[in-house]
Structure formats: structure tokens, C-alpha cells
Amino acid sequence: MSSTLLSVRDLSVSVRSEAAPRLLLDRVSLDLGRGEILGLVGESGSGKSLFCRSLVRLLPSRALVIDSGTVLLEGQDLLQASEADMLAVRGGRIGMIFQNPTSHLDPVMRVGDQIAEGIRFHQGLGKAAAREAALEILAQVGFPDPKRQYLSYPHEFSGGMRQRAMIGVALSCQPDILIADEPTTALDVTIQAQILRLLTEIRDRTRLSIILITHDLGVVAQTCDRIAVMRGGRVVEENTKRALLAAPGHAYTKALIASHPSIPARLSPVTTTEAKAASPLRPLLEVDDLHVSFPSGAGLFSGQPRVFNALNGVSLRVMPGETVGIVGESGSGKSTLARAILGLNPIASGHVAFEGSNLATQRNATLAKLRTDAAMVFQDPYNALNPRMTVGETLAEVLRVQNKVQPAQIKARIDELLDLVGLDRDFATRKPRSMSGGQCQRAGIARALAVDPKLIIADECVAALDVTIQAQIVDLFRDLQRKMNLTLLFIAHDLAIVRNLCERVVVMHHGKIVEEGRSADVFAMPSHAYTAALISAIPDIDPDRPLHALPLRRADSLRGMSSLSLQPST
Amino acid sequence: MARPAFTPGWSKAFGTNGALAAGSAILALFVLAALFAPLIAPYDPIAQDAAARLAAPSLLHPFGTDNFGRDILSRVIWGTRIDLQMAFFGVVFPFLIGTVVGTVAGFFGGVVDALLMRLIDIILAFPFLVLMLSIIAILGPGLSSFYIAMALVGWVSYARLVRAQILVLKTQDYAVAATSLGFGRLRIMFRHLLPNAIAGSVVFVMSDAVLVLLNGAAISYLGLGVQPPVAEWGVMVAEGQPFVTTAWWVTLFPGLSIVALAFGFSLLGDGLGQRLGVAE
């Protein structure tokens, strides 16, 4: 390892204001070498973001204070530096990119100007020179037409482009250290791969030091030189990548590694279906040449509104008791399909039949059936529950409206449901805001189960969760499916989980199903190029199985980006 | 501003939310004044005293007297009854109408929404004064005409606020979930969406209450406020106009009462905003 650039010793941060001050960072010590990529992993709330923000003294709230410690940047203690000195350090020495580029880019300022702003301030360049430099940076981070993109606003970009812009903004100040706080969590695997490639490439080119925060061990395995694991405000373990992955010392690290989806599942997918498929049962769900379109406006003067085809002839059959995974990049139409099946989206053409009853021809009857026999679990656990109702009220309301349980039995049934999803019974009196994401997600599943459905459609129901919690939820589904003979439609863009849970997988791309088959087969031998690209972009926890993502020569990356980027922005 | 007494119970109930506590305290003072007006007002608010006309504030008349020799302190205290009532009813009906209309418009969208939005445009573009004066003229002056006029116009703001919220909320997963679980529309609108959409309106109620009082005062300035000899702050300010340069106390004290109440309302609004997570 090269010379140490940044050295943190015994950094402690606590939160004031509440009755008893709580220690959030507990004597954290870390070093960062020049040109090194340090991976910071740990469960949600372990203090990763806080640590990084403390380095530049940008704490998220006034209630938080740095109690003690030193942060030496080439000998200068940043904790003692004056506010004016810090202005030069922030951006100029230490740049940051954030998890959510959408909320961190100024929506009302042109992307180019945001990059030029830092250049003008830190390098004192004039307007025109800063503009030139900004165009150069835009090209560096992979924008195909910097002149045009300089003038764009962030909302006109896809998620991946925004993250590149964010990186561009950070690079504009020519920092020595780049802190990347979960830079890819919100992105597709394919785009994630590109961004990670971009970061390592820049490091190779400029000897930039990077702190990469993530909760995906696969990401660290693929990019970092060294890994630090945090838990409860402490660094519990720190080592070079290989050493740490090969011989994790701390129990938490072991659990983290064990629950990573790229580790081959201990349980193989449910296999009972083969028998079922052979039986003469009719399919529970039949989707036939389904088209769904949304109006997408028109130009200033052209009158006719255009339509955007979100689903372009999708056909699908699901047998009772089957578990089908639906994967595909963001915007490929997965959620639209789910909603169309449940009659929540208008259908342009095609058929959806549930238990033989056709949604187009017998709409009311089919809807009635769907409402009582199918349920949905949603992506964002917080958003899927009414924040003003307790879990108990939420469940009770479903039971009452569905009228499947005697009013007197409602209470008992609620307890039963909570048991089923592994929540304590006293959660009945809690509101979503007082629960963690995983707990909310379980409540959401309990609500779906309250319907006593034959079919559950789970739309990205684990995407927002920690790996450890993800694993719990997947186990729960597996369990339920076994116990209750549920039919499960499992939507995700995380292929690893689908491989783990589902026996059959459907790959969607641009509103079409491009590949379909047994998970094992599809993942082993993808027949469609797009599926292959998706699979190869999964970061494996094994550092020796590197990303097969599109090779990052600039031109290629651009082509990749435009083909993978979402619908064109207007 | 009155300094409210913070008992332990208070601080527990309001936490660190000083605005909420102070606002409630101010409002509570006014409510008490209204409730116990007969007990605390030193004089009959409409009793005239020819000997004490336009007397400056003194121990006998802490706020002075008006041109009929009526005690202004007593009138201010009794006025609390009318003004609180005005603030309350002037806001309640618009609030109720507005939230229902906003919910329906936002939820159903399409033609219903378009029609209601045009109606809102019309009302917003309609000169308020014409409406106000017309309604008062048609129904006769008095508080009920005032409330009707306020209700006819005031709901618009609430409808806009709620509608904007509902438009967002109805795309939220829990609304979609409610549909997918077979809940009825009324249940979704009023049990799931509205309670989550209403916080902004609740906060706005507080500003609106002040605007209602001011509208009342403006109407009084044009001569169509509450019927004499009833004491109402807006009317008192307007009636004191002729004496502004000679007997400042006639207008100042009722004016200050409006400000104090307004201050209470706006603090309460800020506090509620914090509480309900609308602002800040």
C-alpha cells in the first residue's frame, strides 16, 4: 500500500438533545492510502454515512457533535481547521458523491453549470475556461455529447447518467479523496457495473483515493483494495479484501458473507411444481398478448398525443403453486405487468384471465375474484402501509372488508398472521413509522396474507432492504409457499435473489418477455444477449470472478448506456 | 405576547415544540376571556356614559373609552366572543367543504376534476368584494351572511391544497394496495387518503383564521360588519377611525387584540406544522 493520505483516529460522534446523549460513532480509526479504494460495509444505521460526513464536518443535524478524535489529512487536522480552511478541503481535497443523485443534484441548475461552479470556485478559472474544463469532465465521466449534456437539467437524465453527473461534479474540484456513499444502490445491475468500472478507471488514471460505502459485499469484492466492516458505530473488522473475505474474523462479517445472494443457495428452489405442471390443472393465471400503453404527450405544436407502450405483447401462464420470478432492468414493464394483472392499470389489448375468468370480458366478476384471491406486496415498505394506521388496524380493516372471518375472530386471526410473518404480536399496536424497513415489509406481507390469497404478486419487495433482512424475507416466502401452497409472482431486479427463490424466471426488456425458463437453466445458459448482460453484471462476492460488464472503453460504455438507459426524457 | 406558564404537564405534552405551546397558550387566554367575559369585563360593553366620552386610558378605564363613553377594555373582552366565533365558523365550513371537494377532485380526476378546477378558477378570479357585498346585501348583514360568504369563497384554498396532496397520495403504494384489497372508493378516499392529505390544510386553517378576521374588519370598514352596538374588534377599529388622530386608544386596543390573536394562530400553525411534519 502506498503512503497514507488520510488518517482517522478515535473519531467519536454523539447525538445531543435527547435525554441521554447517544454515541453514534465510537472511537473509529481508519487509514486511507493514496490511490487506494477502501470499502466500508455494514448494516443500515451502523454509522457509515456519518463517518464520512464527519471527515468534512458536514453533520446532518445540529444535534450531532464530534466529541473527540483527529482526522489528519496529510498532517492537517481537519477537526481543528477553521471553517474557511474547510471550504478549501471540501470538494478541493475531499469530494463526495451520494447514494441518491436525484436529490443531490440541483434540479433547477444546468448540469454543466453545477460542474463549472466548483471549477470556478476551487480553481479560480473564468467563466469560459470553467466551461471548457466542465466539458472535459463531462467527457471523462462518459457523456457522449458533452456540449448538449452540459445544457441539460438533471431530470432529463436517466439514473445512471445522473450518477455520472454527480461523479463529474465531485471530480470537477480535483479532489485527492472521493467519498462515494452507496453510489449504486439505486441503480440497475448493469448500470451499477458501469459506474463501478468508471470509478476504478478514474482511480487508475489519477491515483485518486476512494472510500466506497455500500451494503453489498459483492460490490466491495469487485472494486476495493481494503474493507472495513462497521456495526453499531464501531469498526469491527478491517483487512485487505482477500484476507477479509477468505477469513472473516467477526461473527457479523461471517453472517454478512453467508447471506450474500451470490453464494449458491443452500436450499434449492421448490421443486414440487414439476409434478404440478404435469398434472392437468388449468393455469391460475393466464396472460395473453397483453399490451398496456400510457399517453406520453406531444410536442408544442403537434396535436396528436403519442402513446408510450409499457407492455408490448406479453404472454405468460402461471400454474397454481408455482413461483415465478420476473426480472429486467428498471422501466422494462415489470410493475406495469403486475398492476395490469390485478386490474389496476387499463389494458390496451390482450387478455388477462384469473382462474379462467377473463378480465376484459367479465371485468366485474374477475375483479371481484382478484380482490379476494390475489394480493400484492410492494417495493417500498414504508410507503405501502398507511402511515396513520397501526398494523393491527390495517389488518383488521382487510379482514373486515374481505369478510372472510367472523368479526369475533378478527383479533385471533391478526395474531395468527403476525405469527406467520414472524412479528411479535404486540406489533399490532405499532405504526409503520416506529418500525424498521424489514418489519414494515413483513407487515405488508401479513396484509397480503390476510386476504387468504391464492396468488401473491411481490413487486421488488426486498430491494430496499438489508441483505440480512432480504434473506429473512426470502426465507419467509419460501416457508409460506411450502405451507400454504401459494402461487408467487416475484418481481425483482436482483437476479441473485430470483435465482435463489424461484423455479421459473421470466426476463423482461422494453415491455416484452425476451426469455423464459427454469431459473437454473436461464442463469446457467442465458439464450438472450440481454439476459446474459444482466447476469454478468451481478457483482460476485468472489473477487476472482470479476464483473463481465461491458468493457469500459468510452465508446462502448456510451453505447451500453444509451441502450440500457430508460425511456427517453422529453 | 403573553408568556405562558409552562407546567411539567405542558412541556410533556408539547415536547420541544415551543411554538405549539405558546400558540395554544395565547389562544387559551382568549378562549378564557370569551368564556368568562361577564366576570372579567369591568363594565357593561354597551353601556354608554356621556360623562366619560373619549377618556384616555386610566385606572378607571385601562383601555380608555370610546365616543359613547363605553369602556374599551370591556368591549375588547366581550369582542373576544364574537371574533373567536368568526374565526371558528369562518374557517370550519370552508375547511369541510374544501377538503371534501379537494379529495373527490383529486381522487377521481378526469372530468370531475376538470370541472371542479374550473369552478375553483372562477371563484379565485371572482372579485371577492363583489361576492361579499352581494351576499351580505342579499341575505342582510350579520354574522351568518359573513359565514356563508366565507364558505362560498374560502373552500377553494383547502380544495387546492387537499387535491394536490391527494394527487400524489393516490399513486402511493398504500392507496394502490387499498384498491387491490377490494376496498370501496369512499373508504379509500376518506379513511386512507384524506387523513394523510389533511395536515397542510390543518396548518393553513391557522393562517386562514387570521384572514377571516381581517376580512371581517375590511367589511366593517365599508360599514357592513356586525350590527351595533355589539362589540367586535374589526367594527371597533373601523368605528374608531374618526378618532385615530385624537383618541388613539379607540382603535389601537382592538387592533392589538387582532394582532395578538393572529400571533397566537400563526404560532399554533407553525407548531402544528412541525407536529404534523408539514413544515421544517
Added chain:
Amino acid sequence: AGVLTIGRREDSTTFDPIKTAQNIDNWVFSNIFDVLVRVDPTGTKLVPGLAESWTVSEDGLTYTLKMRDAKFSDGAPVTAGDAAFSLLRVRDNPGSLWSDSYKVIDTATASDDKTLVVKLKTPSAPFLSTLALPNVSVLPQKVLESVGEEAFAEAPVGSGAFALKEWRRGDRVILEKNPNYWDADHVSLDGVEWISVPDDNTRMLNVQAGQLDAAIFVPFSRVAELQKDANLTVHLDPSTREDHLLINHEHGALAKKEVRQALDMAIDKQAVVDTVTFGLGTVANSYIPKGALYYYADNLKRPYDPEKAKQMLADAGASDLTLNYVVRAGDEVVEQTAVLLQQQLAKAGVTVNIQKVDPSQEWDMLVAGDYDVGVNYWTNDILDPDQKTTFVIGHDANNNYMTRYKNDAVKDLVAKARLEMDPAKREAMYVDLQRMAKEDVNWIDLYYSPYINVSRKGIENFTQNPLGRFLLEDTKKN
């Protein structure tokens, strides 16, 4: 010399004299138009205007007026033809608001350029004084016919002391001295600006700050304070204004004379004078204003006696009288009177419900008889008492000024007095009328009050005659 700036409540609405009946218009007309006969500054007698002299035939039907040498502001001479045209126009024009008052005219002709002959259908004692009304100002026939009524109403041509220079609607009327005025040598001011400042306080502050030379409609409440200001002169000019409480004679117990008399006794007029007019008014005892022609100074003043009033009400079976009191909104004086009377009447056991409505609606309610009592006031337009007497107790088409008062003896006497040409006999008749009205309590006379105006020191002769005319041709600005 100099331009006099005067603040007033409202701006003019039109300069066509026959189409308005508002003081705000008339008070400006009277300075740009001239009339055949004028009222003198004391408001007690008629003096020559455009008519130098006049004779009345024995039968009282033919008036021959001799015109003086005068010119309109455009230089054209004022002829008897213009005068005849103007008289017939006010009688016949469909837009005229005043035709009823001039229906008595049979013919009006110019026997030559300087001689106007007016023949009446019946004798009319007040006729000559109606010629002093600004609404029958002499207009230039040629100009009016060539530019049309509408254009004339905005850019009039007259023969008065001043001519309209500019009219900024809603804001001000700008007059300049008319060099062609027959008495131009006596006019000192170069011009006059009538500026509308609706808010009473603002208007006063303008004068106090020296931004206006004068302001009219000074509220009673401001007089004492303004008098203290050494830079200002407060003018309390005698007026013909009389405030009264209208009573609807058709409503229940109010039909009884005793009840009305009791109400009269239950009202402490002196208190009204003290509280509402801040002592500037005087208690009224007749519907004819103090100082006006045929005013009967010794008319009955019923004493203030709430106890007796209560007793009388009880005797008349009206001890629990409840009255609906209509109040014109936005008029400080009227509102204050209402509050005061409510309290006074309560002492006699009368419950008064105040109903405040906007002026136009008040008018409607009064006309429709949808009220019990209400305060109103009257200022005379003409010298002769006939006009007001006819409206108020003459039993004409107007329900005796909305009171629904009925007394045939009074009715007959009013008609007789109109025809009586002997001043002494007429005076006796009017004394009787004032007595009878007081006995019947057609309404309750409250108080007389002066015109109150204020001007800066250095403005001289800024006076208003009792009929409201501002004698600006005499005003000087130093």
C-alpha cells in the same frame, strides 16, 4: 391668484346638469354654469344671475326675464334662446331627472336675444326660486347640439366663473378661470381643483400637511382638533341641513299619534347634538331648517321625558314596542345616532333592533316601507320651502317621504301655499304647516347642523351658502 385645491369625498359623475341629482355634481356645476336667478350668500333671497331683472304678470302665469350681457367660455353670447332651450330641455329630455319640478312650465320662448318669456300652466309661488337650481343652468344650445349630449357631459361649456379644463375621472376636476365670465374682474382665483379623497382622515391630513388648500365634509369629531391648528381655519357655515328620524306610520302602533309623540319625548336631542355632532349642531324643532325662509322659531319643542314617554306608550297600549331601525352603512354620523337612540329609547321601554344595510338597499327598504324608523337628512336645493314641504308632507307620489304620513288638512294646505303669491299669507300658512307636522309627528326632527369645511390660513372667503353653493368667485388665495 393661484389655484385652489379642495378635497372632497367623491368625484363628479357627469357635467350634464339635468342628469344628476347629486350634490357632488351640483356643487361643481354652480361654478362652471350660471343660472338665471341666484340665491344670495345668506341663502335668504334671490338675486339676479344671468337674468338681470324679471317681472311677473298679475295672474302669476307669465315671467319675463331680461338677460344680461354674458358670454359662454367659448366666447359665444348667452342668449334668451339658450335659456329657453335649457328650461325646456330639463322639462322634456327623457334623461332629465328634474322634469317633474318643471312640468309647471307651459312655454318658454325668447322674444328677442335678451328677453325670455316663460308661461306657466298654473301659478307657482316657488317657481322663481327653482330657476336658481344648478340643474337648470343655462347651456349653450349650439354647442350641445353640435357635440352631442354625451360629449358635452364630459367637456361642458358654460358661462360661470370657471371653465372645465380637465376631468380626471375618479380623481379630480380641474377648473380654470373663465375669462369670458361676465363678472371675471371679480374672480381672484386662477383655477380650482376638486380632488376626491374618500377617506375622511386622509382628507383632513392632506390639509394639515398643506397638500390641499381646503377640504369639505369635515367630520364633527375632527372640528375641535382642527380648530387648534394655527395653520387652519374651520368654517362652520349655516346650512339647510336637517336630520330627522323617519317613522313608518303604517306599522302597527306607530300609526297612533300618541305613540309617535311618546317617541319624540323619549329622544334626548340635546344628547344627540352633544355626542354625535360634538356640540356643533342645534336641536331642531321644525322640518324647515333654522334660518330658512318661513322657519317658525317658536314651534313646539317636546321636552325630553322618558318616564312620561313610557307612560304614554303604556296608555296607547304599546308598552312593549319593538322597532326595526334601518341604518345606512358607512355613514359615521347616522351609525352613531342609531347607537345613541337605541340606548335612549330603551329607557322608555322601547326595544330597537338596528339593521345596518348599504345605502342603496336602505333606500329601497324605506321606499318599500320595510322599516319602522330610520335616520335621514335633507338639505334644501332651493330657497322656497315648497319643494321640501311637498316631498315631506305634501302627500304627493312619494308617500310623504316614505313615512306614509296621512293628514288631509295638511295636504290641502300644502297645495294652497304653493299657489299663494302673497308672502305674508304664505308665511302664515307655513307656520301652520310646521305646527301641524309637529303635532302629528310626521317624523322626529333631530338637529340642524352647519356645513363644516376647513381651509389653510391664507385662503379667504371660502364660503358655502346655505343651499350648498360654494362662492368660489369670491374666494382668494394669498
Added chain:
Amino acid sequence: MHRYRFVLTRPLQFLPVLFGISVITFILVRLIPGDPARVILGTRATPTAIANIRAQYGLDEPLIAQYFYFLRNLAQGQMGRSILYKIDVLRLIGTRVEPTLVLVLASVVLSVLIAVPMAALAARNQGKAADQAVRIVSTLGIGFPPFWLGLMLIIVLSVQLSLFPVSGYGNTLADKLAHIALPSLTIALSLSAVLTRSLRVSMIAMLSSDIATAARARGMPERIVFWRHVFPNSLVPTINLLAVNIGWLIGGTVVVESVFAIPGMGQLLVRAIFSRDYMVVQGVAMAFACATVLVNFLADLATVAADPRIKL
């Protein structure tokens, strides 16, 4: 959808709004008890004179016929004649538009000039003394009725300090501005209070937003963070609030016009209502409505310009 497409479609929505307003005003003013003929005749009203005037202005015709004439006139770009002023309503309004327009514009500019620094001061010192002071001042601004506030301003600034004319509306531009200063300040004191409150809240939210954090992380000094990032991002809700309030303001200048003797439309309207000058009430109502609609349209334009994400 093109972001500015609404520029083409929105005017079509104005028509029903204006039509609706014409119907409502027409009905409303005629429901009010009172008779214009009696008003202009005053104390001397006799039944024949009243009938005469009613006939002249077509007030004796059935309501539906009157409305039809009104619409027919409107289609020809006419608004009828004023009963009180005896001239064409459009001409009458034409003489009164400018002062009100200038007053409203000046008030808005002044409000913004007051509100922005106040809100910035409060937001950047959230919870501190400066913040509390702004809160108190803005509550005072909302709480005091304009007719009182205006009078106090006159007494202090015009009469005692002779800084401004007491009232009226000037001739030359400079003169007009001098005259309009106090009235617009009166309005601005209450309007800016409303704006300040709204702007302060959005600014506080933006100050702790990711956008501000990102700018700080780039080493931008607080001044730039605030004015270049926080401020522009706080504008949209306040623009909308301003739009709603301008509508209210345009219809509510009456009191201020009366206190300051500004010969504007507000005064005309009150006088017309009180004298039941139907045509004028209708005309002014329509004019106000057009102005409000226009302002809302401009606000929409401003919103779209202020935030490139917004489509209408």
C-alpha cells in the same frame, strides 16, 4: 409533452372561466335589493322618474333578455353604459385601470423585496433571535388591518416627516411612484408577511436538503449555497402563493385605494356596487377576472421557468 405547451392550450380554459364569472356576476348583482334608478334620483325620486330611467337602461326588461343583451354586447366587445356616469363602461374602466395596475405591481415588487431578505434572514438563523423577530414582524403585518396601517404610515411618513405625498395619484412617472409608495407599502406589509412565512419554510427545508449538502460538500461557501442553490429551489411554492394572493389583492385594493385616494378600479367597484350600477359592476368584475386569470397564467409561466422539471 413540450413544457410550454400550456401556453397554447391554457387560453382556451379562460373562456369558460370568464363566461362563468359573467353569469355569476350578472345574477348576483341583480339579486341584491336596491334599484339604480332610485339611487341616482336620490331624495327626489318620483315613480315616473324612476320608471323613466329604468326604461332607458333596459332594466324593465326580463332578466333573461337583459342577460342576452349583455352577452350580445360582450360579443361585440362592449360592456354597456354606466347608469351613474352615463358613459360607456369600457371607457370608464379604461380611465381607472392604470392606477390599480401600478399599485398592484408596485405592491408585489415591494413585497418580494421585503419578503426575500426577511425570509433569508430568518431561515439562515433558524430558531435564533433574528428568526423570532421576523416571525413577530410578519405576524404584525398580517394582523393589522390595512386601513389602520395606511393611516399610520400617512401620519408618520407624510404629515410628520413630509417624505411622501399624503394621498392621490400623480401625473408624471416619478410623481406617480412617489404617490404610490405608501399605498403599496401598506399592501406589501401584509402581503410580504404571507410570502415571508412561506418562503422561510421552504428555505429552511432546502437548507437541510441534499442539494445544499452536496453544494457544501463541494466546498461552496454558505453564501453561494444559499443564494445559488437554496433560494432558487425555494421559489416555486411561493410563486404559487403569490399568484393566489395577487388575485385576492387585485380584488382587494379597495380599502387601500380608498384610504389613499387612488382613483383606481377598486373605488369604482365599491361605488358601483353601492349605487347598483350593474353594468359597471359587471365590467369591473370581468376586468378583475381577466387580470386574475392572466396573473395565474403568468405565475404558471414563472413556475415552469423557475423549475425545469415542471410540466403543466
